[in-house]
Amino acid sequence: MSNGALDTRNLEVEQEDINTRYKPVEKEIAEEALPYEMKYPSYFPFENEKTKVVITGWENSEERVVTSIRYPSIEEGAKWQEGSITQAAIPNVNYTIANFDRYYSKYSDTNGYNEIEIKDGITGLFKVNKEINGAELYWFYEEKEYALQLMYFSENNEELKAELIKIANSM
Secondary structure, eight states: SSSSOOOOOTOOEEESSSSSEOOOHHHHHHHHHHHOOOOOOOSSSSOOOOOOOEEEEEOSSSSSSEEEEEEBBBBBBGOOOOTOOOOOOEEEEEEEEEESSSSHHHHHTTOOOOEEETTTTTTEEEEEEGGGGGGEEEETTTTTTEEEEESSOOOHHHHHHHHHHHHHOOO
């Protein structure tokens, strides 16, 4: 963990515009570069592939940093039909941490987000999102914004909410 700012020595810029996005890196490299500690979920509602961490310097800052990692399901082989033109979308979890209030305050004033309890007085904002065929959960804890998206997993809103809470509580 670097001290206060992103340590870019082992990072390679992938895209630079409003934000600076770095090429995906292994967790160990990300943890050395980040100005905050990463907590990873240990529970998922499906077997998943471990992917690399994407780090973004928000508005080209090395102090305001967004980290994201995707957990795609590897259980979906049975749904893939040989010779079919359209294939089922693969369930996955997107997990993001920012060391600043990126969207939380804005979303708390937006219709469609419901306040729910995650655990021990920590509340989050939950929303079913048809565009991602799933749901999202945002919360702010210890000066960090956390976000989880569960996509292509279930049509049942209560199941989506319960699974997102379980994932959040596994950190």
